[in-house]
Amino acid sequence: MFLHNYKYSLRLMLGNRQLVFWTLAFPLIMALLFNMAFSNIEKSEKLDPIPIAVVDDSSFRSNMIYSETLKTLGEGDDRVFDISYTDEEKAKTMLSAGEITGYVRFAGGEPKITVMSDGIKETVMCCVFDEIGNESKLITNSGMEEIARQLQSGNKDIDYKAVFTAEAEKVMGTDTGLKDTSPGNMSFVMIEYYSLIAMACMYSGLLSMTLMNYNLANVSPVGKRCTVSPARRGSRLLGSLSASFTVQFFGLLILYLLLLFVVRADFGTKLPQIILLSLLGSLAGLTLGVAVAVLVRINENAKLTVLISAVMAGCFFSGMMGITMKNIIDKNVPVLNRINPVAMITDGLYSLYYYESGERFIIDAVSLAVFSAVMLLISFTGLRRQQYDSL
């Protein structure tokens, strides 16, 4: 029964041209388009330094880690930023005059970034500040630990600056820290590819939803047939899910082959983890598709709209259409990132790229697994003893 279902599910998916286009071909086309767009940028120049302004007040000057890091990033030929140190009024006028991409003001030790629009430069700027922030937390934490250790061992005469400098060096020097953020390595192109992968994962929901709709009496005539047959609902659900997972797996495989060998994207050394994460992400997409098919009791087209909107909203809140959104969510409603599978995928991929330690990756991977399990559970519950008020 399972194999029968599985075999025909594959046939049904591959026979559906629209489905094949959106889930298999579309990500490939996007990857090639990105590649064309970005290879032009990269050929024409190393990324120009991004003009930004920093509000140079006491709050900034007292923030040693930021002021030191920014100084480094603003120096040399391969500098990331062209930094103007100025006051807030001036920074605002520069921003509205289009002279700078954005400006930063420090309040309570945290940088507050203001930009005008959502472009690649803005994205890079926010990313870099994000990374400085992460790094700064690491340094502060280990610095605090060191000071505590020294205090405990009776040393009352601590050279704080020396401690932090030592820690900073340690953080920068070891692999737990940031990669070099010079333009050569700081690959905003990768961010776009990560978004693309996340999108490809989530759109797998189209596959499972299409198959599930064939099983539901209120959606399709063939669904009525399946429902009056003795084939168990659970086994039909699992058959659909595994068949769509298979198709998705091969879709991802082709996408990765394209990204690796045609586009030559640099995934660093962690390809297995990245692939694992995208498989988990696909599972999240597939189970989301099943849940929408089962639980949203409206017609097929409306379901499609619901699924696509959900994925789009997920992409939007994860910062795919502009990194500022991600920052707003991170700061104000971080819980959204814990239920948004797109954020889990992109965050996991970023963290694999930037950090050696896999803690964030593991959290994201587990979150995706939990998300999928929850979706499956509510789908099964929704299918139990299903009868309709109206067909």
Added chain:
Amino acid sequence: MGDKVIEVKDLVKEYKQLRAVDGISFDVYEKEIFGLLGPNGSGKSTTINSVLSLLKYSSGSIKLFGREMTPDAYDLKRDTGVIFQDVAVFSELTVYENIDYFCGLYITGKKERKKCVEDAMELVGIGDFRKFYPKQLSGGLLRRLNIACGIAHKPKLIFLDEPTVAVDPQSRNNILEGIMKLRDNGATVVYTTHYMEEVEQICDRIVIMDKGKIIASGTCDELKKLAGTEEKITVGLKNTDKDPTDGIRKLLHVTDVFKEDSIITVSYDGGTHNIARLIDHLREQGVSYSTINSQRPTLNDVFLELTGKELRD
């Protein structure tokens, strides 16, 4: 009559505004073709879908093979085959694959299934089209495929909901013959339609529905007794100089004579050789006629008698 295969008691199904099925009861017996006849919107499909436990019905009880039907009654479902009103096939699969897919939901053994699929294709006469995709089939062939998908697993109980809508005469005959063959092979069939000729042609027992209620039931002959007339003879007069109606009215078994222009319609409540008697009478009176024919009442007359409206609008 054999064992009861379906027992429906006091079935009521209400949609938000509307009582689509209004307290109906009926039994279907083994190895009969049971007809559910009624105009569009009379509640036939709603009844079938409730019996199949697809619809949540408001009240009443439904038993198949003596057991309560529920969404989880998998062994009852195994013995049942359904052909829904809407064609339910996959456009991505060929004729053969479609039948094989639905048959496979019931029968796992590959060899057994292959035989079943071949038998089903033969029954509806679609074997020549096994590699065709549904969109390459004519309306009639598509309906035949639809039926093959529902009966390939050789169910003991078969529901067919208007399987001949929009079908050419050849396919219709093929389908009706196929259904009788299924009955002869031992299946019990529930057949809904709004075509009375089909019901007269194939059904052993009939229930007539209107507005969610059963208004009459019985065999075809039993129902026809309800029509009020046993025979209707229409005479087309050559000329209308003489009016023979008063004379005809006095003949044996005549209940009504109706004349419109040159056509006279005579209703009888029984008797034999009515047409011969009428011909003799007309000759005696020197009335010449161009046509004369006798009609037994149709189920349409029954429906007209019971509801005051035509079965088909």
